[in-house]
Amino acid sequence: MPGANTSPPEMKNSMQALRKSATGPGFTLEELPIPSIGPTEVLIRVEKAGVCGTDAHIYHWDAWAQHRIVPPVTVGHEFMGRVAAVGAAVRAVAVGDRVSAEGHIADLTCFLCRIGDAHICERVKIIGVDRDGAFAEYIAMPEYNVWPLDAAIPDEFAAVFDPLGNAVHTVMAADVSTKSVAITGVGSIGLMAIPVARAAGAASVYAFDVNPAKLELAKRLGADAVFDSRSSGLVDEMKARTGGNGVDVLLEMSGSGAAIDMGLQMVRNGGRAALLGIPSDSISINLAERIIFKGLTVLGINGRRMFETWYQTQALVKSGRVDLRPIITHVLPFEEYDRAFELMQSGEAAKIVLDFTEGKK
Amino acid sequence: MPGANTSPPEMKNSMQALRKSATGPGFTLEELPIPSIGPTEVLIRVEKAGVCGTDAHIYHWDAWAQHRIVPPVTVGHEFMGRVAAVGAAVRAVAVGDRVSAEGHIADLTCFLCRIGDAHICERVKIIGVDRDGAFAEYIAMPEYNVWPLDAAIPDEFAAVFDPLGNAVHTVMAADVSTKSVAITGVGSIGLMAIPVARAAGAASVYAFDVNPAKLELAKRLGADAVFDSRSSGLVDEMKARTGGNGVDVLLEMSGSGAAIDMGLQMVRNGGRAALLGIPSDSISINLAERIIFKGLTVLGINGRRMFETWYQTQALVKSGRVDLRPIITHVLPFEEYDRAFELMQSGEAAKIVLDFTEGKK
Amino acid sequence: MPGANTSPPEMKNSMQALRKSATGPGFTLEELPIPSIGPTEVLIRVEKAGVCGTDAHIYHWDAWAQHRIVPPVTVGHEFMGRVAAVGAAVRAVAVGDRVSAEGHIADLTCFLCRIGDAHICERVKIIGVDRDGAFAEYIAMPEYNVWPLDAAIPDEFAAVFDPLGNAVHTVMAADVSTKSVAITGVGSIGLMAIPVARAAGAASVYAFDVNPAKLELAKRLGADAVFDSRSSGLVDEMKARTGGNGVDVLLEMSGSGAAIDMGLQMVRNGGRAALLGIPSDSISINLAERIIFKGLTVLGINGRRMFETWYQTQALVKSGRVDLRPIITHVLPFEEYDRAFELMQSGEAAKIVLDFTEGKK
């Protein structure tokens, strides 16, 4: 491998990768050269990778993907694996280390990066979206982005530290300790937010969605009560459960205009609303009634804080109080990627992990 | 006066008051009994009172007023005067004290009041809106709401501590120290926010409005630059003036959907937007681009913190760095109230103060 | 009863009270008139009251007590009971309500009270210390101080909401969510802090004391590990358990100079130390090494926030995750007060609750 004398001798020269090769639906499995690394980069042998809604958008080539993605590109951004090679200037990571990585590659020289807000760097490049991603046998990452894994973190959990980190960032920004919490939208990140919020100190957690299977899962994960978002009377219901005040905290993870409006109504005066779900379009909001008169604090949430969120995520998982096993419904060999997207679309799967070592034996 | 043996002997039995006596435009000047006070209340001889946009809404009987106001009611909520009588259980206020008062009468027993957020109490009654107000020779107020005035505060400033407190609450919530600040909308509160933000530590202040006279005044009050909100290229202009990042803080004081959208675009990633201006209707917002991806903190601002904001307001005025004289464009005898509303509607006046002692000689 | 026509007809005219009647050790049980109440006060029939270390100081008449207490005074400040009568101006409490009360009676008119910091009011009067307290069949309290009890809170827990509130105030100020926490000193408040910290989101909790029985109890209450404070190598031990950094948070509840010094060494750079334990004298601190170079945040903790802490306490207990039963080792009829102080002094008891209804049948 180019310029890295630390690579193991048995390493082959090419690798398999799941690619969006051209415009249109679907992915292709391609044989590509193993990426070369610069002096401050790390080559990682991918072992397991999580499948995200973003990957499904790219797979199905929807409006968002057509607007955002320029093929060809290797997809995937949630993963764990082992370090296969390190650049000459790499200091804190060594070959053989078991690692995950932050998929947002910030420029590290701009104002935002310099004040500790690299997660909202304006020049960020996202793996699997802006540059080659993790659905491959190998990926090159800046050392800065690599996260050495604690031995106590299971592989499957480590593979989804990216979305789990989204949940943790949202929960921690919302400051849930001793508070009542409503979560609108329990896709995989919303589901993760349930045990995260409880472990972070929430006194009660209520989940809202339109998918009965997800609501069932939400209950198993520790929600005090779950509700079909389309039911009437939910704002009153939440007020009744909170002494007439409304919930202290809203974690908005649906991106639905109706859910956002309902969620903001549910929050008590002076409460906090952390918005992670991405509406596909502009939405209409009664700012006066929903935010201003109520004295609300509304937080836009993007990515994960580097690396405060990662340490928090690790602490929560190590405490044993965040168990993702009910959420990771499927682990599939990576060649079965078409089936993964079918399972996701059917609503049958919560979180799917692809195994990039399976087919190698 | 009923039940208060502390009232001065020369006090007469009736008073003049500006009333919304019935539905429809205009006010009437009426002779009314001087209000009686309970054991925890204070009777105040009003000396000067500020005229607010809210009063103008009620005067002109617009859609908002028709929906909100139930005549008859004495209007006005910004004022200063002297204590004329105190109830038996009043402890910290004495006859003769020079005072202003918080016009939001919170219930003080609910959850929000009990955790120190009385300014967003759900059962608040506002003087001049929900109950008889300050455009009168006398007003009864709970002792809790009374604010003893420091001798260093001029009467005219004291008469407008309510809107000045709105400006201070907004500025302090937005945390402007060393920051760049954009103010969208420089009505009287927006104008007040300029010296307040500078005195509170803002490194630079930019003002936006459609009224050239107000922008001129904004400049005199210390804005580094002022802009017609309808100009094109203002977002780029602000980025150019802030190293490409955008301003750290938005103080939204217009309630205009267009200004809100522009203002949110101007704020840098990770910045703060404090919303005080009340849109008359729902507005369309691109939450993803304006708030979520940027990692913004958006704060709904209502009233004034009781009484942290009042202490901050006092400290700012006493420091000599908040001079309201350019903003208080007119002081009129209260009988000239019709002229006051004409001056306001013409845009000729910034802040008008009515004098309730003038006619008494 | 004077001036309150809402009192139940069967109420007698005198009551029993535990008094410090004169200088010197011990208490006396006296028959006293039932206290009268003013218009904003509430008379409470005490049912259960917690015994605090402060009560023991007064009982044994130690140096602190000799300096602070002016007999005669009824002692006791932690309690619950039922409302027996209310003053004419009382609004949110009714006869028959099951209540506890904040024992710090703030003046409510000073700067600190007016900005929401009544818990550190300079003119505070503490029941059982500065004025008659709760070890009696009846106590008069300002309505402001009364805390209506949720039906889900057991009597014994409600009786010790005061010290539990100290623990909650300390934990919440220290911001423990996802953090590692060391507690130095596990007297009854330190013990309470263990389940409180866990429920509030602490990822790990370590307890330090010199009393093996308390350490054993600490473990039962959920501490990850417990240590004899006199052991050597504890700072290194804590670093080893926290990736070499030290704990994120110190909750200092011993008041011991040695424990404070050790605790500050255990905290990581940039960590937080919340100090609740009261040293009996000045102590020597290496500010440079322990606080300044480390960039520590050190918080002095006093009382309970009114009433944010009370709501948090209620939420934690209602969530079912703060179980005080292992801490409340004894419930005794109030006549057995001498035995209570013997049990405390022997170290046999953690928290003792006196029952003021027992003897009445």
Next chain:
Amino acid sequence: MPGANTSPPEMKNSMQALRKSATGPGFTLEELPIPSIGPTEVLIRVEKAGVCGTDAHIYHWDAWAQHRIVPPVTVGHEFMGRVAAVGAAVRAVAVGDRVSAEGHIADLTCFLCRIGDAHICERVKIIGVDRDGAFAEYIAMPEYNVWPLDAAIPDEFAAVFDPLGNAVHTVMAADVSTKSVAITGVGSIGLMAIPVARAAGAASVYAFDVNPAKLELAKRLGADAVFDSRSSGLVDEMKARTGGNGVDVLLEMSGSGAAIDMGLQMVRNGGRAALLGIPSDSISINLAERIIFKGLTVLGINGRRMFETWYQTQALVKSGRVDLRPIITHVLPFEEYDRAFELMQSGEAAKIVLDFTEGKK
């Protein structure tokens, strides 16, 4: 110069440097090779450098210096200059850039660095103390540490951005907006803190010291009042000036035990104390009376936040409200370093800047 083809052709091979060559008092002026730079480093031609109390400790070889410094080492850590060469991987800095630099070289891979707290990295190396410093014609710095200077910042101010940054970090941590502020100790950083606090929004600033010349300077820099720290009645004086409460904020910049005790007494209940001054030994503190009962927040302050503090410092200087000219009492050719330390010791100088370009013509 080794490995850097970007260096200007006229650059010579050796440079002059002020060195602590051996144990004992004094510095020596030596001719040394110009430092080589690695791929991520920057070579800076030093133009102006500030003289700090730390340099004086090393010059006079006091107890602290004997304990901390291992000769030989080039001293000095406050400076500005121009980039002479950049390593191959340097991205955001170019030859010719006018720059200052953060003198604390953090490891950037530890927990603290990874969560944005590099200023308290446990493995920090300080230039001029742990490795060769800035009292030389050239210095090599990691790109990460280099701070490109805004054209509006004068050279002399840029040369002392390090201590000015200490003042800014302290002031911003203490949160002075609208507050009353006491500064104990007005050495050069304490003096800088006066205009910084005012510009950051302090409503009033009081300065305390034992040196009348420094107090005089403090007044010129904008202190509302100045006091000899040894006077009696100062705590009462401060209470009288703050409505009986005490100051909101203490900025402790003396390191004196007596000043710390007095300062903590001056702070109001619930106030904040930011400690920057380094006591030479342990001091005795009455934690109960000074910190715990008062509910104080005490902050240890170390270095400057990277690089939030630097942006704040730049904003304050650019706003025109922080003028250091009265503080920079002398600019001397670097060969006159002995005179600089004489001037410092005599108390005649506040801040001295050495010019490393003077002798070159």
